Each structure stands twice: as structure tokens, then as C-alpha cells.
Amino acid sequence: MGTIYITQEYNSFIGKSDERLTVKANKKTLLDIPLIKIDGLVIMGQATMSPDIIKELLDRKIPLSFVTATGKYRGCLQPELSKNILIRKAQWLAAGETEISIHLVKGFVRGKLKNYRHLLMRRRREYPELNLDAGINKLEQAILPIDLTNKIDSLRGLEGAGSAAYFGCFNQLIQNPNFKFKSRVRRPPTDPVNSLLSLGYSLLRHDVQSAVNIVGFDPYLGYLHYQRYGRPSLALDLMEEFRPLIVDAMVLNAINKNLLTPNEFNSEPISNAVSLTKEGLKIFLRLYEQKKQSKFKHPVLKRQCTYQEAFEIQARLMGKYLMQETDKYPPLILK
């Protein structure tokens, strides 16, 4: 079981033979794997797909997303929504500035910022010489008012302030003289660290989006990401708490342990867009899959689970809160 990443740049052809997915390029078969073993498909390069395989992915509800080489999430193939009309109804009823949406937004923001804070505090323990106190203080100042803030725009402001404080420290978390981080740059990222973050967030988006779809939500109605991006999406909301836990942690690990070196990056002329080489991409995808399959104890359910499972668990917990079965939404916060 796992996600298949198609990274072949040109001429790859994704088809179906019997109950298997095949990838061919230049008349050679690159991959031939039973569909039953596939959890998801992410296409990062150029690929042609047979109508048969598209139909099969839709029927089996295997999520398919498209991501660019510079880590921009482009979209996904949306299977028929599940019949779960009650959950979508609850989701829509909560839209706007309602008690429920405010509670959820608080959870997403608190989850993300608390995970940021824990990440910084852990580094401070490991490397007392770092100067992280100011950042941690600013983060705390952003976390503290969350519970008393009842306007979604103000909560967005706290999220912005907390993120700025965290990324202000990010360069100090990098212990490899070959890499530097100045500030968060997207669309396109123009330095290696930002390119890794962007790519990681896109992969994360694919996974969270499929969890949101499985549970039966309307993927286009979000609460935190409503006005700001003009593209409401619940997946983006639910992703917040996972960003530091999964992507930031693995990116720092890859850089600090020299698993990726400057040789693994290409830079485009003129635009300066930075992306991974083929070899680098392979390393990165392997690290991401490993991270997703790593286990931890879910603090609410109090049992072992992988991050992959946690996407769906958090989506179901969000569903339970929206249906008013539970009295709160507990974001995933790990110390």
C-alpha cells in the first residue's frame, strides 16, 4: 500500500492492464502494480493517461493529484462525492461567522501555532546556543488570545503573526552551512529550502484532500481559507496543523542530516525558480513516504497511528464536531 508518484518528465503513459496500473515510457515498462495496492497517485511530470485508467481511479476512488516540479498543487481528479449528504449539510450550515466555524478556525490556528511552538522549543532544548526566545515569545503572544478571539479575520491575523514569528526563526533551525532561509517565498520558490517546503505542502495537500473526500465533505467549502485565497477549501484548513509536524520536520531533517545537498537542485534561468533534480526528487519522495508511515500515539484517541491514518482521523473528528456529536474539535498537537 502506498502513494505512487509519477516523476517521469516526458512521454510517460499511464494505462491499465487487467487489474493493474502500468507506467510506460520510451517503450519500456517502468511500473506494473496491482491497483489494489495503490492508495493514491501524484503526477509530477508530464503524463498521458488512458481513459481506462481514469475510469478505474474514479471507480475505486483512488485519489489523483497533479503537482508541478516547483511544488505547486494544480488540482485533482474528483471522484463522485460520497452519499454523505448529512455531513455536507452540517458543513454548509456552519459556513460564515458561526459559532461552529469560529470554533474550528480556532482549532486549526491553535493546532498549527502550538505545533510551531513545540518545534521551536524542542530545538531550543537540543541546541541551547540558538536564539529562539524572541520567536517563541511572539508565538505565545499569538496563541494566547486565540480562545478569546471570536472573529475569523482576527484569527487569521493571529495565524499570520504566529507564522511570521516562526519563519523568522526558521533559518536558525538549519544546521547546514550549504542552506539558508530568508523568508517564505512561493510561486515559484527561488531557493532550495522554500522549494522543499512548497513541494512538501503540495504532497500534504494531496493526502489531506483525499481524507476530506473520503469522509464526504464538500471539498470547496473551508472556514479559515475562505476569503483569503478566493478558493475555499477544507483541505487547506485541515492541513494547517500538519504542516510543521510533517513537512517542516522532514525538510529540516533532510537538510540537517545532509540527505539532500545543493547538487540536488536546479535553478531556472531568469525566473530563478528552484526545483529538485530527478535524483533529489526521489530522495525527497522517499523521505515523505517514510514520514507519513511513521507512528505516534494519537493524543486524543490514545492509540498508535501513522500520520497517513491521522489525516482521516482528524477529518472524522472534524465531521463529528460538525454533526455536534462531540463538544469540540481537537486539532492534532504533538509535543
Next chain:
Amino acid sequence: MINQEENYIPIAALNHYAYCPHRCGRMFCMGDFIDNQYTIEGTSLHERVHTVTQENREYTWQVRAIWLKSEKYGLIGKSDLIESEKGEFYPVEYKRGKKDDWNNDALQVCGQALCLEEMTGKKITTGYVYYAHSHQRQEVKIDKNLREKAIAIISAIQTMIATEKIPPPVYHPGCKGCSLYSHCLPQAIKKVKEYRE
């Protein structure tokens, strides 16, 4: 009581409701189904049973896989097997595995009997559950008690569907074998309540 075709309650819902009202709500209000080993085996068993055939075994007349429907109770479903002997009809429900502790299968047979009574105009007093695992037939007495219980459940399901109010999950021993466990997370209500960040 109910006149629109799509508002009929599947007979199998009785069984699910008795097992767990929340599960019944998930399945029939939210369309939440999941295949696990048991449901898949159960389905293939039913596929075999659900091929319409009719035979005369000595004095017993049998018909398989016909539709059953009751206007009065708003019930609909497919029978596994109907037998007739000396002018009496008996519904027979096939089940994978052994007789479980819940005795819900009897309710399902009762639901079939209610339909069959309306369709044939004859009183049904007995039905059977056939357990594939042990090859045993269990007799079900369609008595007053069972009927009242079945009718009460039918009305509870109708109310649930009409109001879209699904009874909350209640953690109980049956949760362990429930195919919807990972969707329902029955202990989450309590755990979320106790959780402090």
C-alpha cells in the same frame, strides 16, 4: 403510512437498528457502507441465494430471491427463500456464520413475515434463519412480542430518516465486530470530552 417508493425502509435496516441505532443511521441516512471480510463473504453468500429459482421438493414449495414489500409498514427488501407447506408460508433468511448474541436476525425474519402477510393475505406464524456456518436452521416464532418490537423499530427508523436525527454512537461490545468502527470512532465522544491540549 408511507407512499413514496424511495421512502420504503429496507428490511435489513431492522437488523442493523437492533444491533446499533447509530450504525443504522450511518448506513441508511448517511449512505455509509464499508466492506470488510464479513460483509464481502455475506454478499457472495447472498449472491448465490439471490438467483430466482423455484422448486418443488416433495411437499415443500420453494421460491428464492423475490421482492417483499409492505405498504402498511413501508418496508421493502429481498427475501432469501420463501417456503410453503400445506398452504402456510415461511420466510427463511440466510446468514453467514453462527447465531449471534443479538437475536437481531429474528427481527429481520419478522419484517419479512409482515410483508409476506400483506402480500399473501395469510397469517405467518413461523420463519427460519439458516446459519451457513453450522448448516443449522433456527426457528423463529412470529409472536406478538416480536411483532411489536419489529413495528416499534420500523417506526423509530422512519422517524430517524424523516428528522435526519441519528442517535449518537454508544460504545458497546458489538462495536468490536462493527464494520463501521473506523468511521464511527465510538469512543471519541468520551475521549474528546476528556482531552486537554
